[in-house]
Amino acid sequence: MIVTRFAPSPNGPLHWGHAYSAIVAHDLATQAGGKFLLRIEDIDGPRTRPELADEFRRDLEWLGLEWEEVPAQSTRLESYQSAVDRLLDQGLLYPCTCTRKEIEALEPRTGPEGFVYPGTCKGRLLDPEKPAALRLDTDKALLSVGEVRWDDALAGLQTADPRQFGDVVLVRKDLPASYHLAATLDDAADGVTLVTRGQDLFFASHIHRLLQHLLDLPVPRWHHHPLLLDESGKKLAKTRGSKALADYRRSGENGRDWADRLRIDHWPSGIELGSA
Numbered sequence: 448m449i450v451t452r453f454a455p456s457p458n459g460p461l462h463w464g465h466a467y468s469a470i471v472a473h474d475l476a477t478q479a480g481g482k483f484l485l486r487i488e489d490i491d492g493p494r495t496r497p498e499l500a501d502e503f504r505r506d507l508e509w510l511g512l513e514w515e516e517v518p519a520q521s522t523r524l525e526s527y528q529s530a531v532d533r534l535l536d537q538g539l540l541y542p543c544t545c546t547r548k549e550i551e552a553l554e555p556r557t558g559p560e561g562f563v564y565p566g567t568c569k570g571r572l573l574d575p576e577k578p579a580a581l582r583l584d585t586d587k588a589l590l591s592v593g594e595v596r597w598d599d600a601l602a603g604l605q606t607a608d609p610r611q612f613g614d615v616v617l618v619r620k621d622l623p624a625s626y627h628l629a630a631t632l633d634d635a636a637d638g639v640t641l642v643t644r645g646q647d648l649f650f651a652s653h654i655h656r657l658l659q660h661l662l663d664l665p666v667p668r669w670h671h672h673p674l675l676l677d678e679s680g681k682k683l684a685k686t687r688g689s690k691a692l693a694d695y696r697r698s699g700e701n702g703r704d705w706a707d708r709l710r711i712d713h714w715p716s717g718i719e720l721g722s723a
Contacts, residue, residue, distance in 0.1 A: 454633070457497060457500050458495055460499065484514060540618075542574065560651075635665055643669075645682070647674060
């Protein structure tokens with residue numbers, strides 16, 4: 448059975464990019480007689496606004512979607528810590544106290560997520576008295592892994608290449624888990640068989656596939672769909688103030704009609720399909 452999910456973070460309202468992603472996940476599951484899940488990713492520290500979760504539910508109802516809700520991330524902290532302890536026991540994590548500015552000052556190479564950490568803190572021992580992020584020692588992790596592959600429904604079979612990211616952060620100084628760790632663990636716990644998300648997260652799947660191998664997690668298939676772009680050719684984003692679905696909903700627009708337009712490639716004014 449196909450199981451998909453939509454996993455928004457309540458740190459800002461949903462926009463049309465979120466709507467499209469939810470519709471893709473919903474339709475792929477329901478057309479195959481599967482399940483479409485809603486998971487609230489609410490561990491973004493002070494940026495999290497709990498009241499937005501109800502807004503998200505109203506937005507999805509407005510679009511005419513039906514879902515099964517699973518526990519929010521804030522209820523899963525023990526599972527994150529258990530995975531971290533396991534990776535620590537394997538010697539695959541190390542503490543890092545470098546700031547973003549310090550890393551940029553080293554002029555490191557760039558990768559899919561920006562600057563690639565040059566390994567300045569590699570080899571340091573964990574000190575519980577000193578707050579630090581925990582990074583994955585990617586080279587060490589890959590020593591016993593060999594070739595690992597993953598399959599995307601649109602792009603086909605891929606060979607995982609997590610080295611392009613360097614040693615990614617799995618636990619932030621201020622949060623219990625990074626997106627990479629939390630999303631990978633949550634998808635496994637929720638029985639997700641088809642991970643649907645935008646093409647901007649395509650390369651993250653290289654890391655997630657490695658984590659699945661290291662933590663003995665089931666391996667889903669992926670479906671990285673195109674993005675909705677604004678008039679300037681950039682993807683819609685909360686940080687750029689993309690108009691909220693709730694604004695359309697409260698103005699009396701018909702959400703089901705909008706959802707049907709998205710399904711046949713008719714975007715809101717000024718928005719077009721893109722891959723970056």
